[in-house]
Structures are given as structure tokens and as C-alpha cells.
Amino acid sequence: MKIFWAFARQAFHNSAVYRFEFWLRLFSIYLLMYCIYWVWKTLYTQTPGAFGVSLEQMVTYGILGMALEIFLDVGPEWYIATQVRTGAIDTDLMKPLDFHVHMLARSTGEMMFSLGILAFPSFAIGHYLFGLSLPGDVLHGLTFAVSLILSFFVFFHIGFLLGTLTVITLDIRSIAWAYYSLVAFFSGQIVPLWLFPEVLRKISSFLPFQAVYYIPISIYIKTLSGSAALKALGLQAFWAVALVFFARWAWDRVHTRLTVQGG
Amino acid sequence: MSAMALYFRLIRVAIQARMQYRADFLTGIIGVIVMNVTTVTLIGILVTRFSHLNGWSLWEVVFLYCLWLLGHSLFSLFFWHVRALEDYLVEGTFDQFLIRPASPFILFLGREVQYLGVADAIFGISGLSLAYSNLDLHWNATKWLFFGAAIIAGTLIESTLSLMIACISFWTGRSRRANNLMMQINTMVQYYPMDIFGYVFRVIVTGFIPVAFMNYYPALMLLDKLDRVGSLWWLAYMSPVVAFLLVGITSVVWRLALRRYSSSGG
Numbered sequence: 252m253k254i255f256w257a258f259a260r261q262a263f264h265n266s267a268v269y270r271f272e273f274w275l276r277l278f279s280i281y282l283l284m285y286c287i288y289w290v291w292k293t294l295y296t297q298t299p300g301a302f303g304v305s306l307e308q309m310v311t312y313g314i315l316g317m318a319l320e321i322f323l324d325v326g327p328e329w330y331i332a333t334q335v336r337t338g339a340i341d342t343d344l345m346k347p348l349d350f351h352v353h354m355l356a357r358s359t360g361e362m363m364f365s366l367g368i369l370a371f372p373s374f375a376i377g378h379y380l381f382g383l384s385l386p387g388d389v390l391h392g393l394t395f396a397v398s399l400i401l402s403f404f405v406f407f408h409i410g411f412l413l414g415t416l417t418v419i420t421l422d423i424r425s426i427a428w429a430y431y432s433l434v435a436f437f438s439g440q441i442v443p444l445w446l447f448p449e450v451l452r453k454i455s456s457f458l459p460f461q462a463v464y465y466i467p468i469s470i471y472i473k474t475l476s477g478s479a480a481l482k483a484l485g486l487q488a489f490w491a492v493a494l495v496f497f498a499r500w501a502w503d504r505v506h507t508r509l510t511v512q513g514g
Numbered sequence: 515m516s517a518m519a520l521y522f523r524l525i526r527v528a529i530q531a532r533m534q535y536r537a538d539f540l541t542g543i544i545g546v547i548v549m550n551v552t553t554v555t556l557i558g559i560l561v562t563r564f565s566h567l568n569g570w571s572l573w574e575v576v577f578l579y580c581l582w583l584l585g586h587s588l589f590s591l592f593f594w595h596v597r598a599l600e601d602y603l604v605e606g607t608f609d610q611f612l613i614r615p616a617s618p619f620i621l622f623l624g625r626e627v628q629y630l631g632v633a634d635a636i637f638g639i640s641g642l643s644l645a646y647s648n649l650d651l652h653w654n655a656t657k658w659l660f661f662g663a664a665i666i667a668g669t670l671i672e673s674t675l676s677l678m679i680a681c682i683s684f685w686t687g688r689s690r691r692a693n694n695l696m697m698q699i700n701t702m703v704q705y706y707p708m709d710i711f712g713y714v715f716r717v718i719v720t721g722f723i724p725v726a727f728m729n730y731y732p733a734l735m736l737l738d739k740l741d742r743v744g745s746l747w748w749l750a751y752m753s754p755v756v757a758f759l760l761v762g763i764t765s766v767v768w769r770l771a772l773r774r775y776s777s778s779g780g
Contacts, residue, residue: 272691275691275692275695278695279694279695279698282695282698282699282702283698285711285712285715286702286706286711289706289710289711289712290560290567290706290710293567293568293710294560294564294567297564297566297567297568298564298565301563301564422538425538425541425542425545426541426545427545428545428546428548428549429544429545429546429548429549430545431549432548432549432552432553433548433552435552435556436552436555436556441556442556442559442560446559446560446563447559448559451559
């Protein structure tokens with residue numbers, strides 16, 4: 252556990268180097284929020300009541316969908332892809348830590364860095380400029396926090412699996428765009444799943460992506476509450492555990508292949 | 515050899531170099547098509563769910579997106595690598611352009627092609643054809659001519675803006691982040707009809723980062739929606755003029771940047 256935090260701290264420091272980037276990222280967050288705010292506001296003014304929720308909830312959903320990406324999307328796949336392409340992956344494998352745990356530590360560090368410096372200003376922008384609602388009470392906030400941790404876990408492992416794929420394909424750049432747009436689509440990041448046509452909603456309910464954005468945000472805006480929220484948390488936990496096993500299994504298989512190639 | 519002939523020869527070489535990786539070509543093309551399909555489906559879900567988006571019907575929104583995509587596809591094919599100018603500078607590749615007996619600008623532009631633009635073009639043409647028949651359009655020769663001009667103007671607008679921002683790296687060494695930000699603003703204008711946004715944003719994408727001239731304004735003319743902007747109807751015809759102005763400004767910026775580079779290179 253001590254080593255885990257050592258690696259997490261290292262990743263935190265690496266991200267802290269770029270100060271100028273902070274302002275660019277903040278501005279970019281502002282733009283994304285601005286965009287989604289106007290989309291929902293326009294649609295709501297046009298047909299009030301068609302969402303099944305209030306404008307405030309809808310705007311909150313849209314803004315969170317944009318804001319959470321900064322913390323959740325730490326992209327372990329890009330790190331793995333670069334290491335595989337340059338061959339530096341062997342130094343990673345020599346480290347005194349299991350590769351999967353090492354990657355998790357790295358990503359956790361990066362996530363906490365983004366959370367530490369960007370969470371407060373982003374929420375301030377969201378709340379004061381676009382009317383992002385705040386959590387109702389402590390219990391509600393805690394449920395959301397738990398859901399968010401599970402969501403990070405699920406998202407990390409999906410990225411890790413994609414990274415594992417690069418050991419075979421050697422490059423993910425050509426599939427990355429399709430992958431990211433499919434994740435954004437089926438996770439309900441931009442358009443909540445309840446607005447989907449029946450068929451697409453069915454498909455998305457069988458995929459792990461809903462655990463990334465749809466569930467935590469729905470808990471936040473209280474369209475999932477009480478027992479439904481608990482059930483959703485259970486589903487997230489299921490996907491988190493299933494993906495840990497799947498990711499470890501996949502990495503073990505590919506890992507031996509990597510050693511054979513290197514020999 | 516004239517500049518144009520040199521450029522086309524360079525492009526031919528770049529295409530041959532690209533063609534060595536066929537598997538990558540195919541996965542890339544499929545990937546970009548999947549991306550476009552999901553994007554349009556998302557907007558499509560919204561528009562059909564609410565029957566229209568600020569007065570733009572489903573096929574009109576598809577038309578907007580695909581009109582942008584066609585201009586973008588040419589940018590993506592031939593000029594995508596201007597965004598990577600900072601790498602050329604850092605890695606010293608740019609010095610090669612300066613010591614050869616030809617215009618560094620032509621050498622730079624002809625350096626690479628980005629095959630993924632082909633996928634954008636395929637999607638854009640299919641989307642526009644579907645929109646054309648679904649909207650029951652019957653264009654006369656003037657509209658077809660303007661349509662062609664709008665696409666070329668779109669390519670030029672995106673290319674010159676990208677190049678100008680990339681030129682920042684002659685001074686600061688870094689420009690990719692700034693270019694990504696421009697791309698993000700651009701994305702907002704392509705995905706949604708720009709008139710849903712606030713006044714300040716509309717002024718910015720019209721007058722300062724004029725990406726609205728890639729699809730929104732020409733679409734007003736092509737879809738007979740000039741009344742949406744009232745007394746500013748003439749903006750709908752301005753895309754070629756905007757593109758022309760940007761080319762002029764960019765050539766000045768490029769010359770300044772180059773002078774700056776050779777003086778610091780020592």
C-alpha cells in the first residue's frame with residue numbers, strides 16, 4: 252500500500268508541472284459547460300416538460316457530464332500505448348509493483364490532482380454561471396461520492412483493457428476516436444439514457460459504460476434515489492469487480508505474449 | 515518547377531508513403547465513420563425527441579453538420595499536419611524546409627496527407643445527399659455554385675485559422691493546446707445550429723474566430739433561412755470573402771513568423 256501511494260504521489264507531481272495548462276483546461280471546461288447549457292436551455296424553452304425533469308436538473312446533468320470527464324478520464328491507455336510503442340514498457344515491468352496496480356496508482360494520482368485543483372473552480376463556474384445545483388444533504392453527497400469512486404474504477408479498467416489491446420495491435424490511435432465516441436454515447440455523458448429510443452436504451456443497459464456517467468449523475472440530480480440508487484450502486488460495483496478480473500486476466504495473457512516477443 | 519507542380523508532386527509522394535500501411539488505413543476509415551455516425555445519432559436523438567432544435571429540423575441539422583464535414587474533410591486530408599507545426603520546430607524538421615531551394619511554405623504543406631479525411635468526405639457526401647432528398651431541395655445553378663464555393667471556403671477558413679494559431683509556436687514553442695481550444699469552439703458550431711448560443715459567442719464565431727462561416731451562414735442561404743438573421747442576411751453570402759481575407763492575413767503572419775524564426779536560429 253505504501254508503494255501504491257508513492258506512485259500515486261509521483262503522478263500527482265508530474266501533472267503539477269504545467270501551470271499554464273491549468274488556465275487552458277479551466278477555460279475549456281467553461282466552454283463545454285456553456286455549450287451544453289445552451290443546448291438544454293433551448294430545448295427546454297421550446298418544449299417545457301418534455302424531459303420529465305426540471306430545467307435545473309437537466310442543466311445540472313449536462314454540466315456534470317462535461318465536468319466529470321476531467322477527473323474520470325485519466326487515459327491509462329495512452330500511457331500504455333506510448334510505453335509499448337517506445338519499448339519503455341520493460342522498465343515498467345521491472346518495477347517492484349504489479350503492473351495493473353502500478354497503472355491504477357498512476358491514474359489515481361492523476362485523478363486526485365485534477366480533482367484537487369480543478370474540482371472547486373469548475374463547481375464554482377458551474378454553480379454561479381450556469382445554475383448547477385448543489386447536493387441536498389450529507390447523505391446525498393456521500394452516495395454521489397461513492398458512486399463516483401466506482402465510476403472512476405470502471406472507467407479506469409475500460410481504459411486499461413484498451414491499453415492491453417495495444418500490446419497486440421501496437422497502436423490505438425486509429426481506433427481511439429471510434430472508442431471515445433462510443434463511450435460518450437453509451438455512457439449517457441451528453442444525452443441521458445432515458446431520452447434514448449427503446450432499442451438503444453436496451454443495448455446500453457447491458458454495457459458497463461452507463462456506470463461511468465449515467466449512474467453517478469442520475470444519483471446527483473435525484474432521478475435515481477432511495478432503493479433505485481442502491482441498486483444502481485450495486486450494478487456499478489458489479490461492473491467494477493467484473494472488470495478488475497477481466498483486466499487482470501487479459502493482461503496476464505497478453506503479458507506472456509509480450510515476453511515471448513521481446514525474447 | 516512551379517510551386518503548384520511541386521506541391522502536387524510532394525502530395526503524391528506523401529500518399530505513396532501512407533499507402534504502405536493498409537490495415538491502419540482501413541481501421542482508421544472505419545473508426546472515423548463510426549465516430550461521425552455516433553455524433554449524428556446523438557444530435558438526431560435530441561432533435562427527433564423534441565421535433566426540432568430552435569427551428570432546425572433533423573435533416574437541416576444533418577445538412578449543417580455534413581456541410582461543415584465536407585470542408586473539414588479537405589482540411590483534414592491536406593492540411594491536418596499544420597496543427598503539428600510545433601513538432602516540426604522542436605524536432606528540427608523545419609530546418610530542412612529552409613535549406614532546400616524551394617518555398618518552405620510549399621514544402622511544409624506538401625509534407626503529409628492525412629488519409630482519415632477520406633472517411634469524413636464519404637460520410638459528408640452521404641449525409642448531404644440524404645438531407646438533400648429528405649428536405650426536398652431543388653437547387654438552381656447559382657446555389658450549386660455557391661455550395662461548391664462554400665465548401666472550398668470552409669476548407670480555407672479552417673486551414674488558415676489552424677495555421678495562424680500554429681504560428682504561435684514560432685514565438686512560444688507551443689501551440690497545440692491553443693489549437694485544440696479553437697477546435698473545441700469549432701465543434702460547438704458544427705454540432706449545433708449556432709443561433710442557440712448567447713450573443714457574445716455568436717459575435718466571436720462570426721467576427722473573431724469565424725468558424726460560423728464554414729456551415730451556419732452558407733446554410734442559411736442554401737436552405738432559404740435568411741430571415742433567421744434579419745438585416746444581417748448578407749452574412750450568408752460572405753464565406754468566400756471571409757476565406758479570402760483570412761488567406762491574406764495568414765500569409766502576412768506566416769512571413770512575420772518565418773522572419774522571427776530565421777533570426778532566432780542564428
